[in-house]
Amino acid sequence: MQDEMTDTTVTDVVTDALVGFGCEREEITRAATFESLDIDSLDLAELAQVIEERFGVVLKGSDVVTLKTLGDLIDLIVARA
Amino acid sequence: MTGIGAVTPLGVGARPLHERWSAGACGVRDGEAACAEFEAREHMTAKEARRLDRFAQLGVTACAEAVADAGWEQLPYAPERVGCMLGTGIGGIATFESNHELLRSGRSVSPLAVPLMMGNAGAAAIAMRHELRGPVLVVSACAAGANAIGSAMRAIQCGEATAMIAGGAEAALTPLARAAFASLEATSPSGVSRPFDARRDGFVMGEGAGVLVLEDAEAARARGARIHARLRGYGATCDAHHLTAPDERGTAAAAAIRASLEDAGLDASEVDYVNAHGTSTPQGDRAETRALTAVLGQRAREIPISSTKSAIGHLLGAAGAVEAVATVLALRERLAGPTLGLEHADPELDLDFVPGAARALHVEPGRGAVALSNSFGFGGHNAVLCLESA
Numbered sequence: 001m002q003d004e005m006t007d008t009t010v011t012d013v014v015t016d017a018l019v020g021f022g023c024e025r026e027e028i029t030r031a032a033t034f035e036s037l038d039i040d041s042l043d044l045a046e047l048a049q050v051i052e053e054r055f056g057v058v059l060k061g062s063d064v065v066t067l068k069t070l071g072d073l074i075d076l077i078v079a080r081a
Numbered sequence: 082m083t084g085i086g087a088v089t090p091l092g093v094g095a096r097p098l099h100e101r102w103s104a105g106a107c108g109v110r111d112g113e114a115a116c117a118e119f120e121a122r123e124h125m126t127a128k129e130a131r132r133l134d135r136f137a138q139l140g141v142t143a144c145a146e147a148v149a150d151a152g153w154e155q156l157p158y159a160p161e162r163v164g165c166m167l168g169t170g171i172g173g174i175a176t177f178e179s180n181h182e183l184l185r186s187g188r189s190v191s192p193l194a195v196p197l198m199m200g201n202a203g204a205a206a207i208a209m210r211h212e213l214r215g216p217v218l219v220v221s222a223c224a225a226g227a228n229a230i231g232s233a234m235r236a237i238q239c240g241e242a243t244a245m246i247a248g249g250a251e252a253a254l255t256p257l258a259r260a261a262f263a264s265l266e267a268t269s270p271s272g273v274s275r276p277f278d279a280r281r282d283g284f285v286m287g288e289g290a291g292v293l294v295l296e297d298a299e300a301a302r303a304r305g306a307r308i309h310a311r312l313r314g315y316g317a318t319c320d321a322h323h324l325t326a327p328d329e330r331g332t333a334a335a336a337a338i339r340a341s342l343e344d345a346g347l348d349a350s351e352v353d354y355v356n357a358h359g360t361s362t363p364q365g366d367r368a369e370t371r372a373l374t375a376v377l378g379q380r381a382r383e384i385p386i387s388s389t390k391s392a393i394g395h396l397l398g399a400a401g402a403v404e405a406v407a408t409v410l411a412l413r414e415r416l417a418g419p420t421l422g423l424e425h426a427d428p429e430l431d432l433d434f435v436p437g438a439a440r441a442l443h444v445e446p447g448r449g450a451v452a453l454s455n456s457f458g459f460g461g462h463n464a465v466l467c468l469e470s471a
């Protein structure tokens with residue numbers, strides 16, 4: 001079953017996933033960059049899987065390659081709703 | 082050999098391996114030998130841990146110990162001059178199995194599946210962690226650990242590298258591997274590892290890793306390194322006989338032992354100890370006994386020959402490396418661990434396999450102690466290392 005997609009639910013799902021990947025919860029903010037969180041292409045591929053399973057939104061590598069911050073990513077996911 | 086590290090069913094560290102094995106401890110529980118004391122998060126970040134299959138986690142941990150033991154607070158040589166050669170029999174089979182399960186249940190396979198299960202993942206992780214930019218390779222099968230160490234020595238000898246990190250890592254205590262080896266009738270139905278015993282009925286699967294730091298002798302001396310042992314010789318041959326069964330005549334295994342001694346420039350009479358492959362299979366132990374007798378002659382009856390696998394099971398692609406670590410410490414401490422479980426002698430196997438208790442090595446003063454460490458693998462791969470205590 002897919003979750004209702006709001007800014008809050010997406011932020012929660014992304015945050016939980018990143019914590020699972022080894023990021024520190026307190027460092028995860030909308031302004032944080034992938035670089036500062038040490039998120040690489042493998043993390044983004046895993047995250048895309050989580051997003052697809054939870055919200056039915058398909059993200060390709062080419063969708064996220066130009067993004068810099070978590071806020072950018074969350075906005076993109078919500079916009080795809 | 083300036084650094085050693087190990088994670089084995091007898092504990093985390095090279096020292097626990099030597100001390101507990103010498104004291105007669107056995108790491109086999111319920112027919113398997115797991116590294117029960119190993120917790121990945123005690124040795125690496127959460128991110129590193131989830132990006133490595135257990136076999137690579139074991140390898141990275143043994144490597145960290147070896148590198149610290151060698152006194153490498155940072156690389157003593159240019160990164161391009163340091164490489165890594167890591168053996169594994171199977172690679173990330175637990176990752177393979179869990180992802181296959183996802184696929185069968187209609188779920189998405191993880192993007193981490195390939196990077197975790199690929200056989201070179203351990204070597205690559207060690208290279209990344211220690212920034213090694215020299216030759217970084219992987220070798221396979223049950224002789225892989227010894228092949229890795231021997232090949233690493235050659236890389237140094239031919240000038241390709243000044244130092245090499247070499248060893249093996251394995252974590253194949255999984256349902257598929259268990260069933261596959263049992264189906265081949267390679268593993269012990271009784272669940273007991275008792276090499277050279279008349280009742281031996283197959284090997285006991287174990288997991289773990291062994292890693293050694295090898296340095297060009299001159300370079301090691303120049304940086305004032307503490308030297309554990311010298312890798313004097315290496316011999317590698319293939320039976321070209323059968324995919325899984327050893328050639329029971331032991332011909333190619335004997336050739337590997339002979340080649341290792343010739344490479345070392347040593348005579349059979351100078352060997353003080355043999356760390357046997359000794360898997361506890363009926364055919365393997367017989368072939369090894371024949372090979373040792375053929376090459377060492379009378380000397381084979383005079384020296385202690387013992388099997389580390391009696392205490393930790395068969396670590397497959399890590400076995401040769403862990404046993405090289407055990408051999409280095411046996412030479413340093415002049416103490417050979419026992420062949421545990423050996424109580425009923427097999428009349429065909431009439432050498433001194435050190436039953437019961439650890440044995441002191443007697444070495445004439447003025448020279449180093451010399452040992453052979455044998456490794457033989459499926460596919461007929463034979464690899465023999467000749468080591469001398471510093």
